[in-house]
Amino acid sequence: MRILLVGAGLSGAVIARALAEAGHRATVIDARAHIAGNCHTERDAETGVLVHVYGPHIFHTDDEGVWAYVNRHARFRPYRNRxxxxxxxxxxxxxxxxxxxxxxxxxxxxxxxxxxxxxxxxxxxxxxxxxxxxxxxxxxxxxxxxxxxxxxxxxxxxxxxxxxxxxxxxxLPVRFNYDDNYFFHRFQGMPEDGYTPVVASILDHPGIDVHLDTPFVSDMAARHDHVFWSGPLDGYFGYDLGRLGYRSLTFERFRATGDWQGCAVMNYGDPDVPFTRITEHKHFAPWETHEGSVLYREYSKACGADDTPYYPIRLVREKALLSQYVARAAGTGNVTFVGRLGTYRYLDMDVTIREALNAADAFLHAVQANARPPVFSADPA
Structure with a gap:
């Protein structure tokens, strides 16, 4: 079958790989100029620091199968988020x-x-x-x-x-000991060379074609047997019922010499400080040594039409609109909505991968049974 996957992030890559290994032809498109979605990483040209372009991503999970999966595609180094x-x-x-x-x-x-x-x-x-x-x-x-x-x-x-x-x-837990490890999962780490090579490895299969700088247009669906959509759920329908609410982020990027703040993440809880936190990216790869440093001040804001959606709001108004879009999705023919944006839920990376693997498995079973594949990889409610 010819499968179109809209979005070259974790959801699209994992599903494409599973379907390609099962003998199907997977075409992955992304409107951005790079793969890996919001976990995209790249080297800063001036300092050599590995930068988490859309904010820091730290891999942590209790899912042994997912941990084994990502370690097949990269070397993960131990990392504790403090x-x-x-x-x-x-x-x-x-x-x-x-x-x-x-x-x-x-x-x-x-x-x-x-x-x-x-x-x-x-x-x-x-x-x-x-x-x-x-x-x-x-x-x-x-x-x-x-x-x-x-x-x-x-x-x-x-x-x-x-x-x-x-x-x-x-x-957010409260601990009555001196454990300052932010996460409590068994498996925690960072890919040695960043997340983009992880996704590149997942997409490295002769049955997968990747096209960047390629926005989705509606006639693409007609040329494929099935579509996996990892973009915004409301975006698939042209936002015709209104936009689901998200919070977005603005990053103020700056460089420094030496060690600027002594840690990877410094929150700012005082209301008179306009930003929420400062992240110093070389501390996300403590096995590397860099004289220079790259930092982000993060400002949270309402998500406009041209902003990158990060956190679904999911209050009363949004849930009511979500239910309308879910009903619309149920009437589609050959589309499965996946991932954080497609199901309008906050997802950690390990859950994203697990749900993508499950979505691919459910699709393959449906094809074998000559049944309709699930509309959602997980219940948006």
Missing amino acids: VKSTAQGAVYSLPINLHTINQFFGRTMRPDEARRFIEAQADTSIADPRTFEEQALRFVGPDLYRAFFKGYTEKQWGCSPADLPASILKR
Whole structure:
């Protein structure tokens, strides 16, 4: 069969590889001039630093199969994400851990003491937190909430934490030990030469053709037996019901000599600092040595028509519009919507790969059974 994959990021590449290995002909197109989507990496010409062009991506997973998959396409070096935060005139480690708690409150508590102390700070009257703010107040109390979450969240999402669902904060743990590893998954690492060579290796198959600088036009679908769409779900329909809401990012890139901030990621929780964080990219490859440094200041903003969509908002209005687009998608013929944009969900890289593998498998089984392939790689709801 002739399969068209719109988007040369992880979803498109993984599905194309699986279908090509099964004997189908896969054509991958991307409107950008490069592969790998938002995890694209490239060398800075002046410093030689490996730069995460669309912001840092750190691979972490408990999925042993996905970990084995990516390691077949690159050498992954051990990497631990240790985030710092500048707040109220001091630097702390995140996620909130025993060191953060003791430093912030000027104490020397043991784990059991700190647990009781934070419980005393917390608003235990909130039995079932429904908003981001309630979740924070229930589990860390007002002081830590204001220092590390309130201002940062207002900048990141452009609205009050009281208007955001509690599920967003559930991604951030509180630890009563001195573990400052941001993630808790078994497998964590960085590809030695960046993510773009990983995707290039996945796409390296005689059954795959890749065409960059090639936007999708509607008559392309008629020339293929099936389309896998990893672009915005609403974009497939020309946004005719309205645009789904996203937050986007603006990067202020600058160079420095030596080590500018001493860590890869420095958050800024104070509301009077306009950016959310500064990332220093040479620290994402600590096995390399560079005299120069490349850094990004990140500013969050509403996503306009010409901006890159990063984070789906998924509040009440967006969910209502999403349900309309899902209904529209159900009426399409030969299209499967995949990935972060195609299913309007926040996805880590490992989940993206797993869902892509599952989508390819489901397609192959449907073809074998002479049945209609699934419309979505995963339920957008």
